[in-house]
Amino acid sequence: MTRVIVDVDPDDVPSNPSGNRHIRDVLSRRAVIVGGGVVAAAGFMTTSAAAKSGKGKPSKPGKPKPKLLGFEAIAPSTDDAVRVPEGYSAQVIIPWGTPIHSRGPQFKKDGSNTAAEQRRQIGAHHDGMHLFPLTGSSGLLALNHEYIDTTLHYTDGSATITQEKVDKATAGHGISVVKLERDKRSGKWELKDSRYNRRVTTDTPVEFSGPVRASHPLLRSNNAPKGTLNNCSSGYTPWGTYVTCEENFNGYFGTDEAFTATTEQKRYGITATSGYNWHKADARWDIAKNPNEANRFGWVVEIDPFDPKAAPVKRTALGRVKHESATVTESKGQVVVYTGDDQDGEYVYKFVGDGSWRKRRAKRQSPLDHGTLYVAKFNDDGSGVWLPLEFGKGALTAANGWADQADVLIRTRSAADAVGATKLDRPEWVAVNPDNKDVYLTLTNGVGNGGTVNPRKPNPYGHILRWHEKNGDNTALSFTWDVFVLAGDPAYDPAVQLGPDNIFGSPDGIGFDADGRLWIQTDISNTSQTLASKGYDNIGNCAMLAADPETKEIKRFLTVPRGAEVTGITFAADGRSLFVNVQHPGEASTAWGAPTPANPRAVSNWPDFDPAGRPRSATVVITKNDGGKIGS
Template sequence: MTYVIMHFFSTGKGPAGSARGLLVLNHEYVDPIMLYPEGPTPMTAEKVTKALHAHGVTVIAIEQAADGSWSQVDSEFNRRVHGNTPVDFSGPVGEDHPALAANGPARGTLNNCSMGHTPWGTFLACEENWNGYFGTTSVTWTATAEQKRYGVDKVGFGYNWHLADPRFDIAANPNEIHRFGWCDEIDPQAPTSTPVKRTSLGRFKHEGALVTEPKGRVVVYSGDDQEKEYIYKFVGERPWRHERARGASPFDNGHLYVAKFHDDGTGEWLPLVHGEGALTVANGWADQADVLLRTRSAADAQGATPMDRPEWITENPRTGDVYCTLTNGSGQHNAANPRTPNPYGHIIRWQERRNDKTGTAFDWDLFVLAGDPAYDSRVTIKGDKYGSPDGLYFDADGRLWIQTDISNSSQNLAAKGYDGIGNNMMLAADPRTGETRRFLTGPRGCEITGVVTTPDQRTMFVNVQHPGESTTAWGTPTPANPRAVSNWPEFDPAGRPRPSTVVIRRLDGGVIGA
């Protein structure tokens, strides 16, 4: 099971709010070699069920002891949301929409990457690479234009669930894919509540969801994590407190936009609203639900700027600037993605015009071009080098925490320009000066992904995802030897590497990073 992105919801008041809370974690994907002791072949219905239940979201109650250590505690709030959990839909693509009419009731959430949290205390689990779970053995099936646009094909990512469960057979059950690609709202303090897929936020490969509240309205930023894809923004129509008071979701009334980065450092948010621009009936767009089901194609039609894998988005609490990681890519031939190719990635930031996040104009610049100066003279890092930035988190004091996701096919390899960078890591950066310092380095074959602190900033939680996965530099684990690359964190001679959440505190009990 993967321990990926998380948030800490305090359940105490005052100082107790930093000693007791609910830790909510995404479980993005499974590594079949690590999940099944006997290996993934042959695929069976039992193995599919096991994998589905290893995906999703976990809510766990945790408390801090007098010695500073943390542990899980029994609680009515402890809960799992997985690939078979019943779900609802809200917004223009409601649960009765014909596109959602698949075999059986709507269930589950898959490939939850980053997340968001709302001012009213809920968690947004974001569905990223959901296309890879589908496949078919049908010799007559061919992908439609929209299925191709989302990367749906016969083999997916090789999970082979379709061989044992017709739910994931794209030929036999083609509408099941429409149930994924959304942001799922989960209430961690209502353990019997049903997760709701908020369709107004669009359907694509959501990396995360930064929720802000300008003018009392919700604004949600989200990146579509694939090369040549886009950055999106949802703007709520009315104050969220007003919507909640009348029993409505603040996500159900508003407009979705996609970013256009002009080469002169200005930008605009293009509306993904039915009837505006190219999104008309005459051009083949039936209604707003159609726009949201085909969000990528709608963004294409409106002329958005393709980016080098837009991933995490975060906001500087001191300035209101918004930052987004572009992890890497082949290059997009525009000023916002200035390197072709771009194996190291970069971080872009923008300031909404007049600091109005509900508006449609912004100004942007590049915070950093990542990489190793030994291989690329254009690198602008000041301090410790890194590549493939992914996770981003601003703490309350304005420190920017950067986590990396160097591909397992590139980690530590001179041929990829990563031998001088090493394993994935987390760094701290000063957004005023750009100075960057490495804070921690992960074990072999892992991604460092997910970081949050308690309100007093004296405890930090960091996730280590899938240590010991197959890497070109270090080898390939097998069911007989899952420890070929790493045996972190337990180093059990008969065990296997395990994703884990690391709890960090200073010896003097001070603020992390100060």
């Protein structure tokens, strides 16, 4: 998530003015904590109570499995380093600025690479990713680059704004697709030259597909459709493509002209102020001069990693929000995509394909263009329903000011407001359990939307929700839910049932491995990440933990350097190599200060530790020294 350009995380500031009830208004405020879950006094059952009654349980019982978490938990850390358990090793690969081909331009440690060079290098601030297997020891890694840090990206920071700086910034955004291969002798993963290696940036030509086309009046702009930016989490499809999510697009637009935001612009957080100030050099980003350009962002974008000539496609049937994730699964042959809208007080969505995705593909049609988008409503009895965002149904009619389905999808947030969706504490990544199809959602933190779904006010630590779709069918329109775990420090919140091996805050990334371990990654705001401040003083740097979804055992597996978050997760096909990303090491922090162009190493110097260098986001590959599966 983007934090580098402001003192307050924009995701923490609601822009939802709807009259929809917060969950605190839906549910009884008389709540008790039982067994790590939160139970409304009205009678919502916890997991254990539900199991005894046989009703309302969030997951189906399965056969006893061997202990999932076979490693020794590591302690919290404030070191400027990546820490992993005993018996594991961590290797740094493809940091920001690495040439994507061996003959490409090398990274310049003083920040002086040009825009043209950046287009041929790995982008900045690695985020979501997926490894597409090629052979048993190689694959194509599709990797998001969420944003750039202006202090580190240039030699003089943001002291001046020029077209060249804008071009270098847009080249640092987007996606990298690169071939990785594991050396049989050393066991190390290496970047290899390949015809598949390429960059997709904010200037790459794109296409729009689905109900909203590039020709739509609200998408007509002063330039051809191009680019993707603020690419946060991601997913992958059963047919072998990569889907990447556009999150905080609003922060890139600004103006020096007289400007009053429309209702819809306000709903997406667009103002005259931009932290990047690209509009001062490039009118593309001037919201007063080029207002519809902003409507071209906030989509899920599909990329074929095996076709370098194919244009990225924005799949508009999945709606326009600040997409934090696009987790793809299937049920009854239909494709299902879950996505969180990462801002305090926003919603979680589900897209359900209209039939067999294989038949759509056979007709040369995209399964992501044909289906229905839903938004979740959480009820006070532990049940929930998916509300359709379809033109002509319910509140989304012409009489209520809606023009057509394209209008509903361009204004997805307002459509969700209109149908009565439930506000949540910053809904982010989604994971689907491969064993029973239960769905997990991270809620990072928030002002506190209250009640059983969001049980704290305020909620500085976040928590993880879990729900079970009716009959284990992810296309179903009803579900039961519980709180899987409350994050935080029990020293400051007695409701938290965590200890030295698993204390954590601000869950963000989340994903399952093939054996059913749930991996949890944290993103603690650097304004909270301080050694002296009460609340986070015992938690340390951001971390990755592993959980057993049946027993709820959780162990800390990895910690990252100062100022960084851990994000992105993917595995080699054999489960013996785990890839994660270390994003924004060295970012300004209450605990350690702030980097400057003169001293970019003030907070961190990871991973190069070059006395004349600067911190660089990078991918880290973790392997087990005995060659075993990760986590075993």
